[in-house]
Every structure is written in structure tokens, then in C-alpha cells.
Amino acid sequence: MKSRLASLLTVLIVLAAISLALAAAITALYAYDGATYLGSAAGIVVLLALCVALWLYRRRILHRADELPAANQALAIRVGLGLGLLWAVEIGINNILAPLLPVRDLVDDLVWGAVALAILGLAIYQGIRYHNFRRAIEAGAWSGLTSGLVACLAGMGMIVFGMGYMTRDPVNLYEWAYQLKTITAPTMADYFAYQAFAGAFLHLLVLGIAMGGLLGFIGGIPQRIIQWRTRPKRRGVASRHAPASRK
Numbered sequence: 378m379k380s381r382l383a384s385l386l387t388v389l390i391v392l393a394a395i396s397l398a399l400a401a402a403i404t405a406l407y408a409y410d411g412a413t414y415l416g417s418a419a420g421i422v423v424l425l426a427l428c429v430a431l432w433l434y435r436r437r438i439l440h441r442a443d444e445l446p447a448a449n450q451a452l453a454i455r456v457g458l459g460l461g462l463l464w465a466v467e468i469g470i471n472n473i474l475a476p477l478l479p480v481r482d483l484v485d486d487l488v489w490g491a492v493a494l495a496i497l498g499l500a501i502y503q504g505i506r507y508h509n510f511r512r513a514i515e516a517g518a519w520s521g522l523t524s525g526l527v528a529c530l531a532g533m534g535m536i537v538f539g540m541g542y543m544t545r546d547p548v549n550l551y552e553w554a555y556q557l558k559t560i561t562a563p564t565m566a567d568y569f570a571y572q573a574f575a576g577a578f579l580h581l582l583v584l585g586i587a588m589g590g591l592l593g594f595i596g597g598i599p600q601r602i603i604q605w606r607t608r609p610k611r612r613g614v615a616s617r618h619a620p621a622s623r624k
Contacts, residue, residue: 379438382451386435389454390428392526397424399533400574406537407570409563416571420578427526449503449512453519456499457589460492460520461527464580468531472539475546489584496520496589500596505603513597514590521589525581532577536570543569 404417438447467488471481496517504513535543543549544565553565562568 379447382438382447382454383435385451385454386431386438388458389523389526390431390435392530393424393428393431396526396530396533397421397428399530399537400424402537403533403570403574407567409567410561413567413571416574420574423578423582446512446515449507449515450519452503453499453516454523456495457520457523458527460495460524461531463488463492464524464528465531468528468535472535472542472546475542475548477547481548492524492584493588493592496524497592497596500593501599504597504600508600508604510597510600513600514593517593517596518586518590521585521587521592523585525585525589528580528585529577532573532580536573536577540566540570543573 400417400420404414404421408414408417467484470476470484475481476484499520500513500517503516504510506512549565549569553560553568560568562571
């Protein structure tokens with residue numbers, strides 16, 4: 378199981394490295410002022426730190442004797458990959474098919490709800506299965522991180538390879554025309570590149586890591602309740618009214 382987890386961690390490292398390359402490409406193609414260069418630098422640092430952290434954890438996991446966390450984390454990563462593909466479909470629908478409002482918001486809400494329920498359900502299941510609150514948090518955190526990373530990669534891939542779709546999107550065209558007087562970006566592509574860049578890291582950091590950790594914590598609560606209700610009651614001390622022994 379540890380070797381399987383190591384393989385899955387390798388997949389995450391590759392995804393993070395590709396995302397890092399895409400972030401560098403977006404900076405070269407679309408950065409136009411200090412704020413966008415600063416945003417790009419922050420995103421690159423986050424992805425670089427994630428690559429290093431995953432690589433170090435992969436090295437550590439191979440030397441750990443306990444198989445239980447490896448099995449839990451491997452399942453969470455596999456679930457997270459599936460949920461990340463769901464986010465990627467949502468990103469494709471909104472940018473390639475480009476439905477009008479409120480259909481677009483409905484797609485967003487449905488996918489977000491499905492991802493959140495899946496992470497919460499996994500955390501509840503793993504917490505109860507292993508009778509361990511920590512396993513629930515791990516399940517939520519790893520599935521959230523993984524799904525957020527896939528969504529981040531999909532979002533930045535859309536910026537680099539699908540900008541034509543974004544600049545033809547009727548909703549984006551309306552926003553560009555409506556806010557043109559207040560926008561400092563020199564072109565529509567530059568403006569929406571960094572709107573989408575921020576959205577990609579929103580998926581990674583907020584809808585991925587933060588939401589996954591929170592849902593993992595919430596998902597561990599049922600295990601705590603079951604543990605509390607089923608723990609053996611402590612025997613009380615002997616009654617003070619029991620007759621004293623005769624001498």
C-alpha cells in the first residue's frame with residue numbers, strides 16, 4: 378500500500394509541476410503591471426512549495442512502518458482525482474460551452490455541492506471505518522488538496538490554451554464592455570487571464586485545501602459521537618451505605 382501511495386504522490390508532484398510551468402507561461406504571456414507580477418510570483422511560490430512538500434512526504438512515506446495512514450491517504454487521493462476531473466468538466470462547460478447566466482451559476486453550485494458532499498461522505502466513512510478522528514481529517518484534507526490541484530491545473534490550462542474561448546464568451550464580453558473605463562489591463566485577454574488565474578488558486582487553496590480540511594474535521598464528528606456513546610461506563614465506587622465488615 379505504501380508503494381501505491383508513493384505512486385499517487387508522484388502523480389500529484391507531476392500535476393503540481395505542470396501547474397508551475399503553466400503559471401510561468403501565464404506570467405510571460407499576460408502579466409502587465411506590478412500587481413499581476415506579484416500575483417504570479419505568489420502563485421509560483423505556492424506551487425513550488427507544494428512540489429517540494431509532496432516530494433519530501435513521498436520520501437518519508439516509504440520509510441514509515443504503519444500501513445493504515447497509507448491506505449487512507451491513497452483512497453483519498455484517488456477520490457480527489459475523480460472530483461478534480463469533475464471540476465475540470467465544470468471549467469470546460471463554463472468557458473467552452475459558455476452558458477449564459479443563471480445557468481452558469483447553477484452549474485457552479487451543482488458541481489461545488491457534489492464535490493463537498495463527496496469529500497464529507499468520504500471523511501465520515503473513513504473516520505467510522507478506522508474508529509479514528511484523524512483518519513477523517515486526513516481523508517478530507519487529501520481529497521480536497523488533490524481535487525483543488527486538478528482544478529487549478531485545468532483553470533490555468535484554459536488560460537494558456539483556451540484564451541480564444543474566454544475572449545468570445547458573451548458573459549466576459551459584457552463584463553469587459555461594462556467595466557472598460559475602470560479596467561487597467563491593456564487587453565481583454567490580459568484582464569481575464571488574471572481573473573481566471575485568481576480563480577485557479579481559489580480552487581486550490583480555498584475550495585481544495587481549506588474546504589477539504591474543514592469537511593474532514595466535520596466528517597470526524599460522527600466517529601467521535603459513536604465513540605462517546607459506545608465507550609464502556611466506568612464502574613462507580615462502592616456505595617457508602619454498604620454495611621461495614623465485622624471485625
